[in-house]
Amino acid sequence: MPDRNRRVLLVRRPAGIPQPEDFGLDAVAVPEPGPGEILVRNLYLSVDPAQRGWASAEANYSQPVPLGGPMRALAVGIVVRSNSPEVAEGGFLYGWFGWQDYAVVPVSAIFRRCTEAVPLSAHAGLLGLNGLTAHLGLTELGRPRPGETVLVSTAAGAVGSLVGQIARNLGCRPLGLTGDDAKVARCREAYGYAAAWNYRSGDWAEALREEAPDGVNVYFDNVGGPILDTALRRMAVAGRIVQCGTASVASWTEVPTGPRVEREILTRRLIWSGFVVLDHKARFEEAVAQLSGWYAEGRILLDEDVSEGIEAAPGAIAGLYRGENRGKRLIYVG
Amino acid sequence: MPDRNRRVLLVRRPAGIPQPEDFGLDAVAVPEPGPGEILVRNLYLSVDPAQRGWASAEANYSQPVPLGGPMRALAVGIVVRSNSPEVAEGGFLYGWFGWQDYAVVPVSAIFRRCTEAVPLSAHAGLLGLNGLTAHLGLTELGRPRPGETVLVSTAAGAVGSLVGQIARNLGCRPLGLTGDDAKVARCREAYGYAAAWNYRSGDWAEALREEAPDGVNVYFDNVGGPILDTALRRMAVAGRIVQCGTASVASWTEVPTGPRVEREILTRRLIWSGFVVLDHKARFEEAVAQLSGWYAEGRILLDEDVSEGIEAAPGAIAGLYRGENRGKRLIYVG
Known part of the structure; x- marks a missing residue:
């Protein structure tokens, strides 16, 4: 030693x-x-x-x-x-x-x-903070039903790649946003996303509209900022936004501005919630058990x-x- | 005829x-x-x-x-x-x-x-759209517990004046924001608000901070805009915002901008929901029965x-x- x-x-x-x-x-x-x-x-x-x-x-x-x-x-x-x-x-x-x-x-x-x-x-x-965040953020706040469309930002990240796989395992249709083409490929090939886009190139908003013409039921957001602004305007009525991170906003010391959202919240009847995993300790072991089970069955990738x-x-x-x-x-x- | x-x-x-x-x-x-x-x-x-x-x-x-x-x-x-x-x-x-x-x-x-x-x-x-909106917006989305602080905008309006009285009848502490001093008096004297302020004059944000030092548990918002921006930053952890109207925003044809909220949503773990009363028909008769009962008992003012x-x-x-x-x-x- x-x-x-x-x-x-x-x-x-x-x-x-x-x-x-x-x-x-x-x-x-x-x-x-x-x-x-x-x-x-x-x-x-x-x-x-x-x-x-x-x-x-x-x-x-x-x-x-x-x-x-x-x-x-x-x-x-x-x-x-x-x-x-x-x-x-x-x-x-x-x-x-x-x-x-x-x-x-x-x-x-x-x-x-x-x-x-x-x-x-x-x-x-x-089985740590990332997996618990992905699982409980999605299931406790996102509450997706089978067949629903789940959009994920930082879709290839430590949390996002698990959100996509969990959504797929729950019978949902995950769509991913990520920051380079190699990650887009990884989203599609390894993480079970039905579609994924590089938000730095091309018109992902239009592609999303085509891929989800009836809107997004759950948006699991790790980035905030302009990506959130666009996704919010693609939500289905009664859609749920899980705010898990704000990675795209460089600083909050001077609060940045963005388009107002209250009319979207109202007319689409959205539910927008903030997620901090440590609030959900009561369900940690349940989530670990399900994640471990999926891993044993080969239904989740490390x-x-x-x-x-x-x-x-x-x-x-x-x-x-x-x-x-x-x-x-x-x-x-x- | x-x-x-x-x-x-x-x-x-x-x-x-x-x-x-x-x-x-x-x-x-x-x-x-x-x-x-x-x-x-x-x-x-x-x-x-x-x-x-x-x-x-x-x-x-x-x-x-x-x-x-x-x-x-x-x-x-x-x-x-x-x-x-x-x-x-x-x-x-x-x-x-x-x-x-x-x-x-x-x-x-x-x-x-x-x-x-x-x-x-x-x-x-x-017993119409206003009463149902006040009752079901507050109870279904706001879900206040006795003793909690409920902030209401347009506090003396057709909906707001009922939200204040319903919150009081449910054992909460209603605080009101309204647009002139006569309405402030009416909020305090007739609608059961513990405190009320004229948002056009004076530092209501500071007064609210003093009146609710631990934050606002439920904000029933009928106005949006800068009043919402301030109220959102006075919410308690796990607070609920009920977006019922956006009366203060003159036009959405060009979407106005405001301070970004995603960090507040996340760090305060807010739940921000849009309320449209016609989504809640299943509970109309229950709400009417409770409102009629309160009226009969003299616990709600027409x-x-x-x-x-x-x-x-x-x-x-x-x-x-x-x-x-x-x-x-x-x-x-x-």
Whole structure:
């Protein structure tokens, strides 16, 4: 066991999307767990769009990451020491362990214990925050019925690629929007989308109109901005919009403007809801069971984009927002 | 029985809010009911903000009123001839009888039959489209729990004044926004609002913050525009916005812009829904029973602003949008 803990620290409050310069790397002594605490050796660090919000000082659904401290992150790791009777040494956990080699945390930082139902890394994606977000955002707020049309933005991303597959598994017709042609192909060939478009090229709004002449029943939106403006005007009566992210809007410090929506909400009788996965803990195990079952049946694809070495972390969030990843982005530090 | 039927015709497609010049008056022979039809003599013509949408050629939740025909309107009238076994002559009805003295209509144009539970005119307000809108918009989409804060715009209007009273009767704390000081007083003294403000004067946003420091749980919005922009940023987590009207936005022909809302929807986990009362027919009788019960118990106030003579109709919608009415606006033509 090495005697140093390499950490990625948040050294500057990001202006919008966190950039490499907002982070610093250090190496300190491996910490000792206190009473009731555990020491975890991280193996897979998760990279998530939500980290942008966590790093921001703007009012949010979580407290901002303190400046000078390790960047908040989920990770999969192994328990190397436990001072808690609830946690066995040698067990694998998924939890709030931060961008660092080692974490000393209370038991409350454990998100889920890993099982053998899926590969270890999948606990950070398919059965982690991404899979739960995709499943519960779609089923709890989107509530699609079989045969309905489900539009997904960031359709090839860690969440979107699962939303598409879950929608298909539930008997819906998923349509995808993504940012390059290779991802469009991936959406169609690997993620079960009935159709997908590159929103940077061509008239996807017109293509969507042809593909869904009766409108979109559920829009699972990870981007906001002009793509949302267009999709909102393609919704069917009684359609549901799940607001899961706003990745396309670079900054909210000065609130940007867009076309007013209240008349669309009214005349189409839309239901537009904000989704934060941690509000839905009561259904986590149910969702994990269904996702694990689909995985066992070969009805859901594990798609991971794994970098090696903690040095990849500082630039990883900005890379996500540039759309560089193919599937779930992880950093292996084991 | 006079031999002429005076009618208010839509002669020009309104640009935004219907103005007196968009209408013409004529007088024609009283029509004869055909097989299965009934002849109704109108007594009270209803004036409703929704008539703006009905007169518009923009895509909407109803077909536009044909140019040259009588203006679509609800009314309370008496059956003078019936060719339907389902309808007795001499009975009072509330229905789609238009802005005219007489209407020949099929039975399907009847909205509800009048009862003796309330005065005749109240079938066009408290137990009509307005009361059903207030009750079902609040209970079906707003779903307030006792003790919650309910903000209402056009708080002294035909719908708003009922939303306030219903919210109070359900054990909530209603707060009102209205357009002049006399209406503010009426909100506080007659409609049960815990507080009310004139949105045209003073810093109501700051006053609202003081009155509801933990945020607004339900916003029943009839206006849209900048008032909505502010209210949305005062919502509590998991708050519900009921979009019932967009009266403050003069025209949607060029879609106006406003501050983007997707981040607010997401971080506050709002549920923003569009309400059209005709989607909720299954619960009409339940709502009527509760409203009638409250009226009988003296727990709801009938507040009517009745003009005399059909000549008042052409200017009546514009007057509503200028906020001239005190309570439910009706035109007596009996």
